[in-house]
Amino acid sequence: MRNDGLRVRGSLALLLALGVVGCGGGGDGAGGSGGPYSVGGTVAGLASGTSVVLANNGADPLTMGSNGSFTFSALVARDAAYAVTVKTQPSGQICAVARGTGTATADVADVAVSCQALAGNTVTLGGTVTGLQAGTTLVLQNNAGNDLSVGSNGGFTFSNPVAAGSAYAVTVKTQPAGQTCTVTAGSGTANGSVSGVSVACVGAVSDIPLGTAGLAGDWLQGQCSAVGGGRSGRVLVRAANVTATSLTYQQSVMFYENSTCAGTGSLNGITTLGTFVVARSGATANVVANWGTFTGINGVASPFIWARKRDLLCLLGDSNPSVLPTAADVEAHLAIVPEWACYAKQ
Numbered sequence: 450m451r452n453d454g455l456r457v458r459g460s461l462a463l464l465l466a467l468g469v470v471g472c473g474g475g476g477d478g479a480g481g482s483g484g485p486y487s488v489g490g491t492v493a494g495l496a497s498g499t500s501v502v503l504a505n506n507g508a509d510p511l512t513m514g515s516n517g518s519f520t521f522s523a524l525v526a527r528d529a530a531y532a533v534t535v536k537t538q539p540s541g542q543i544c545a546v547a548r549g550t551g552t553a554t555a556d557v558a559d560v561a562v563s564c565q566a567l568a569g570n571t572v573t574l575g576g577t578v579t580g581l582q583a584g585t586t587l588v589l590q591n592n593a594g595n596d597l598s599v600g601s602n603g604g605f606t607f608s609n610p611v612a613a614g615s616a617y618a619v620t621v622k623t624q625p626a627g628q629t630c631t632v633t634a635g636s637g638t639a640n641g642s643v644s645g646v647s648v649a650c651v652g653a654v655s656d657i658p659l660g661t662a663g664l665a666g667d668w669l670q671g672q673c674s675a676v677g678g679g680r681s682g683r684v685l686v687r688a689a690n691v692t693a694t695s696l697t698y699q700q701s702v703m704f705y706e707n708s709t710c711a712g713t714g715s716l717n718g719i720t721t722l723g724t725f726v727v728a729r730s731g732a733t734a735n736v737v738a739n740w741g742t743f744t745g746i747n748g749v750a751s752p753f754i755w756a757r758k759r760d761l762l763c764l765l766g767d768s769n770p771s772v773l774p775t776a777a778d779v780e781a782h783l784a785i786v787p788e789w790a791c792y793a794k795q
Contacts, residue, residue: 483750484527484742486553489520490560492544499539501564503546506532506729507579507603518558525553526742528752528767529728530583532601533560537644538573542566543610550601552774570613572639575606576646578630583731584775585625587650589632592618604644611639619646626777627734657737657757659730664739664755665691668762668792669703673710676702681710686762686792687719695726698743721746725755731776735759738779740767758783763791 488505492513495501500514509523525531533549544564551557567573574591578599581587587599595609611617619635630650637643657663670684682702690697699721703714723745730739737757744750754765756779763783765773773779 483555484529484553485524486527486556487520487524488531488533488553488557488560489518490533490548490558490562491518492516492562492564494542494564495539495544496542496564496566499542501535501539501542501544501562502537502604503562504534504536504603506530506601507534507577510536513562519562520558526726526728527553527750528742529553529740530601531557532603533562534601534603535562535575535606536577536604538575538606538642539564540642543573543606545606545608567610571610572613572642573606574611574617574619574639574643574646575604576619576634576644576648577604578602578648578650580628580650581625581630582628582650582776583729584777585628586623587621587625587630587648588623589648590620590622592616593620596622599648605648606644613639613641615639617643619648621648625650627732657732657759659732659737660727660739661688661691661694661696663737663757664688664696664762667795669795670792671789673705675708676704679706679708681705681708683710683714684792685716685795686764688725695724698722698725725753727755731779733776733780736776736780736783738773738776754779756783758791760794761788761791762794 493516495516500512503511505521509521511521513519531553533546535544538544542564544562547561549560579602581602589597591607595607597607599605617639619632621630624630628650630648633647635646665688668686673681673683676682682704685701685703687699688696689699699719701716701719704717705714723743725741725743727739727741739755742750743753752767754767756763763786773782
């Protein structure tokens with residue numbers, strides 16, 4: 450019995466190691482730490498007595514009533530995307546954002562918001578985009594012109610003001626890949642500045658939940674490994690204690706009393722390895738990618754991608770976010786990852 454116990458523990462360690470590297474990111478391995486980071490910059494040209502409302506990733510609204518530096522209250526995770534937009538334009542002015550999008554690898558302080566006076570008898574036209582998948586681009590038009598490319602959710606404003614009292618008609622010129630966006634409250638008469646145009650994007654994925662909702666439960670790796678004594682085993686991953694943005698990452702081994710992992714196995718306990726926090730999610734028609742940070746029980750933090758490919762869960766190291774920045778990139782990478790290296794839902 451004593452020797453068997455030692456053999457089980459040794460086999461468990463081996464299989465856990467296989468589980469960690471079996472679905473690695475093909476050169477995009479885990480490593481590094483840091484974050485979360487702040488996002489901010491500077492407002493210039495804002496007229497006295499007016500205010501502009503900014504947003505990051507379509508949330509965390511920040512009202513600026515004067516020129517100067519700003520910092521959003523909410524931090525962003527390491528390697529997470531940020532997108533600063535104007536949610537509400539100041540009265541009589543139009544503000545534009547420069548250097549407003551990117552990936553946070555350190556504190557961001559160079560976002561530039563510049564405001565200028567509207568030409569006489571003109572008003573601004575804009576609204577809000579929701580549901581746009583990360584890594585995709587939507588092109589809007591007003592009155593069949595003034596093309597506006599939108600690459601993130603949140604507020605938008607057309608660069609060209611419209612004459613007060615004139616008609617406007619916002620339409621989608623180019624749909625984002627894999628999605629359909631619909632405009633609501635997109636036409637009317639601009640008697641004043643317009644900020645209520647709504648653009649809602651849907652599609653890409655209809656049956657795989659984004660975020661932690663699609664990760665919860667037990668997942669059993671396809672790879673079957675010999676553990677000695679005529680027995681075999683598979684690594685089991687469990688996503689427990691799931692919240693809207695985080696989960697507890699646990700592992701175990703499913704042992705089988707044969708050499709082929711056939712029939713019903715038995716778990717050899719469960720070990721908590723750390724916590725995974727989702728920073729952002731994206732999707733294609735077949736894959737949902739969840740970028741975030743895994744923090745082990747030793748306190749070491751590493752960027753990871755937990756990706757759903759149909760009924761499979763694949764864990765990808767993401768130390769170099771430029772390699773797999775979008776769901777489409779993740780899907781292309783998973784095409785060369787063998788399915789036995791991923792985990793099937795139990």
